[in-house]
Amino acid sequence: MPDRKKTAGKPPRASRRQRDVPTISDVAAHAGVSPMTVSRVINDRNSVRESTREKVQRSIDALNYAPSAAARSLAGGEEMRIGLLYSNPSSSYLSEFLVGGLEQASRHNVHLLVEQFEEGSPIADLVQHLQRGRLNGIILPPPLCDLPEMVEALQDAGIPSISVATSPSGRGTAVVSIDDRRAGAEMTRHLIALGHSRIGFIRGNPNQRASELRYEGYAAALAEAGLEPDPALISQGFFTYRSGLDAAEQILDLPEPPTAIFASNDDMAAATVAVAHRRGLDVPGDLTVCGFDDTLLATTIWPELTTIRQPISDMSRAAVDLMVRHLRSARPADGAENGGEETPHVLLDYELVRRQSDAAPRRRPRHRAAAKK
Secondary structure (H helix, E strand, C coil), rough: CCHHHHCCHHHHHHHHHCCCCCCCHHHHHCCCCCHHHHHHHHCCCCCCCHHHHHHHHHHHHCCCCCHHHHHHHHHHCCCCCCEECCCCHHHHHHHHHHHHHHHHHHHHCCCEEECCCCCCCCHHHHHHHHHCCCCCCEEEEEEECCCCCHHHHHCCCCCCEEECCCCCCCCCCCEEEEHHHHHHHHHHHHHHHHCCCCCCCCCCCCHHHHHHHHHHHHHHHHHHCCCCCCCEEEEEECEEEEEEHHHHHHHHHCCCCEEEEEECHHHHHHHHHHHHHHCCCCCCCCCCCEECCCCCCHHHHCCCCCEEEEEEEHHHHHHHHHHHHHHHHHHCCCCCCCCCCCCEECCCCCCCCCCCCCCCCCCCCCCCCCCCC
């Protein structure tokens, strides 16, 4: 597991502090309000109490704070520019996310700029690039939504961000997601109802909150059915097809392999199907395989995957809506007024979609040889 997520961005943050350049977070701390409230004052919105506005302005003057280019452009009535920052190994997921975001930005008549965050790049350099591009807000899909250094750097720069496909972090960033824990439990209950009791599970990237929530749902459903979780049936993946191959091999090498495997995304589920076929196993006759997301990949392999449909395009659209609403009104999207500290959490529905990759377990011993190639 790369260490970048733990350390990236820290040295630039320290050097910025050493130059004594105040950030929007410094102003917020000095005034005793949220960074979002400071942003609303900078943008000269009327949704802030006069007493709060004066307090923030005093802090701005005391710290000699200069608002970011993004904040000044909004205050001046210039065109709205929203950035969509990505670093996602799943091309299927990213494709759906981009389509939804671009369509919704077009409906709002705002500019959506797509930017890639290269692995290992300094976060401070990225933020400076975004500021030069005069971006008014940033949308963070996974895995960047779960990178605290990224969220904090954007806050310090005075650039609002919205995280997608994670859980509320308490860092003052709005979130769009589904209930991953409940979805994981529902899929596991479905497999139990089919008659499976030995159910393998391939976890997603440990740096992403959604991975843990899906596993929690799996474990909760097993416990609910009175089934003891078997650690040997749980393998670590990283949301990539390659990691799914390795995880499936590990699980299927067990002396008593499972009759079903639930993978945390469709890429790893598709890899599991490939491993099963390579071993001469029939899916779903010998092995049921289920995924998560319902990306295009779920219906381009055979058998087509039973999976959890996560509304990826709709989540991207909701994030654009939320950002546009915030930037145009400079008020929290949940309706909090006068400098409230709460941030919105938009929860969308998911759906369990049954296709050809699941079935009841065989009632007789497997007759196929499980030979690896």
